[in-house]
Amino acid sequence: MNETLILIAIFVAVLIASFALINALIQRKDVQRNIDDTRRRKRSDTEIDELLGTGNERLRYYLDVVQNGHKDSLKMRLVQAGYLSRSAIAKFNLLRLAASFSVFLLAHLLLQKFAPEASRTLLLVLAAMAGGLVFILCSMVLERIGAKRMREFRKIFPDFMDLLLVCVDAGLSIDAAMDRVTREFLQLVPDFGVQLSIINLEIRAGRPLHEALNNFATRVRIDEARTLAVLFRQSEELGSSVSRTLRTFAREMRDQRLVKAEEKANALPVKMLFPMALCMFPVSILIVLVPIMMTILEIFQTMAPG
Numbered sequence: 001m002n003e004t005l006i007l008i009a010i011f012v013a014v015l016i017a018s019f020a021l022i023n024a025l026i027q028r029k030d031v032q033r034n035i036d037d038t039r040r041r042k043r044s045d046t047e048i049d050e051l052l053g054t055g056n057e058r059l060r061y062y063l064d065v066v067q068n069g070h071k072d073s074l075k076m077r078l079v080q081a082g083y084l085s086r087s088a089i090a091k092f093n094l095l096r097l098a099a100s101f102s103v104f105l106l107a108h109l110l111l112q113k114f115a116p117e118a119s120r121t122l123l124l125v126l127a128a129m130a131g132g133l134v135f136i137l138c139s140m141v142l143e144r145i146g147a148k149r150m151r152e153f154r155k156i157f158p159d160f161m162d163l164l165l166v167c168v169d170a171g172l173s174i175d176a177a178m179d180r181v182t183r184e185f186l187q188l189v190p191d192f193g194v195q196l197s198i199i200n201l202e203i204r205a206g207r208p209l210h211e212a213l214n215n216f217a218t219r220v221r222i223d224e225a226r227t228l229a230v231l232f233r234q235s236e237e238l239g240s241s242v243s244r245t246l247r248t249f250a251r252e253m254r255d256q257r258l259v260k261a262e263e264k265a266n267a268l269p270v271k272m273l274f275p276m277a278l279c280m281f282p283v284s285i286l287i288v289l290v291p292i293m294m295t296i297l298e299i300f301q302t303m304a305p306g
Helices: 002-051 057-068 074-080 088-114 120-169 174-188 190-204 209-220 223-238 242-303
Strands: none
Touching: 057 074, 057 190, 074 088, 074 120, 088 120, 120 174, 120 190, 120 223, 120 242, 174 190, 174 209, 190 209, 209 223, 223 242
16 A cells, blocks of 8 residues: 555656646747747848838839839739749749740650650650640749739738728827738738838828729729728718728628628538539449349349259
């Protein structure tokens, strides 16, 4: 009995010591993570101040492309996809040519291996067609990246409205609220934050807020932003409360998000019907018919003569 109590005491002591050691290590890790987050936050604040400055080359190139470039040009498509560097067009062309040439060589080698009896001209034509197809696919991939980026912006926009409303309700002016929200998005979603920083630069340059928001809606192709610009213009002309306008519009945006989510949820059973029928119906038929067929075959075998 005494030995059992000693073993239990030793077990409890080891358990308490292990728990204390693990707890100390976890607390030390949490403290180190908080220190790293603080240092990263300071670095990010410096980078944000540089980004919101007037000497930012990325924003200068972006504004130059938006103002002077054609909407279907390669520069505009690269900018819409999030590539704001001046060397982006050269890198994309180099990557596209390298991919097309690689596919051309690979297709030519494979055709020579699997179709040695074909003529050399035919092999070159087929390989060139494969390389041209890859060349076109690179442009399609770029457009899909831009479209995906715009869809992400449309999903983020209601959150932007909520943060802007919180800042305005806290007593900030609309310009200060835009600057505060821009800094938050530059840390969380840098691509969307860059678009908001352009709004801030336009406001600092003296452009009215509704015009800056209208330009923002044109850049990111979000109809809700254009509606917000109209509301701000009406609010300025009529002298109504900006916070009330934001609160009403933010509530409508949240309702629209819920409606879209419900619409997708209601459409999901219809979309799942055909794959489930295609995958489960043959298996169900086999489960039902195979035992019956086996029973019928056994009956026929017993009825056979001899």
